[in-house]
Amino acid sequence: MSTLIAAWHAGEQRFDLVGAALFAAMDGDVLAAVGGVKRETALAESALRMHRFCVHPMYRRPGMGRDLAQTVMDHALSDASGLTCNARATPLAAPFWEALGFLKAEADG
Numbered sequence: 001m002s003t004l005i006a007a008w009h010a011g012e013q014r015f016d017l018v019g020a021a022l023f024a025a026m027d028g029d030v031l032a033a034v035g036g037v038k039r040e041t042a043l044a045e046s047a048l049r050m051h052r053f054c055v056h057p058m059y060r061r062p063g064m065g066r067d068l069a070q071t072v073m074d075h076a077l078s079d080a081s082g083l084t085c086n087a088r089a090t091p092l093a094a095p096f097w098e099a100l101g102f103l104k105a106e107a108d109g
Contacts (some may be wrong), residue, residue, distance in 0.1 A: 019079040025068040032059040037076045047082035
């Protein structure tokens with residue numbers, strides 16, 4: 001979250017380009033999760049990339065992260081032909097994204 005906040009304040013990442021969006025999942029007044037999508041620049045075709053997806057540990061098992069990811073994916077796939085994500089953030093990231101239908105692929109960068 002601190003990386004997202006710092007990039008937002010610095011104006012480096014505002015999720016304001018075509019197709020980009022930033023979503024939040026709330027539990028009352030508590031921010032439980034955030035997830036964004038932005039243009040994927042590493043591919044030639046029209047694609048978006050899941051970006052800055054963070055779920056507070058307390059909200060990981062009840063499915064809030066899955067629900068937020070599905071919302072972001074629905075938004076992304078309405079605007080682009082492909083969707084990527086980086087699943088190397090934590091040991092649990094790859095199984096999470098694979099359960100949502102992502103396929104593992106090795107890529108430079």
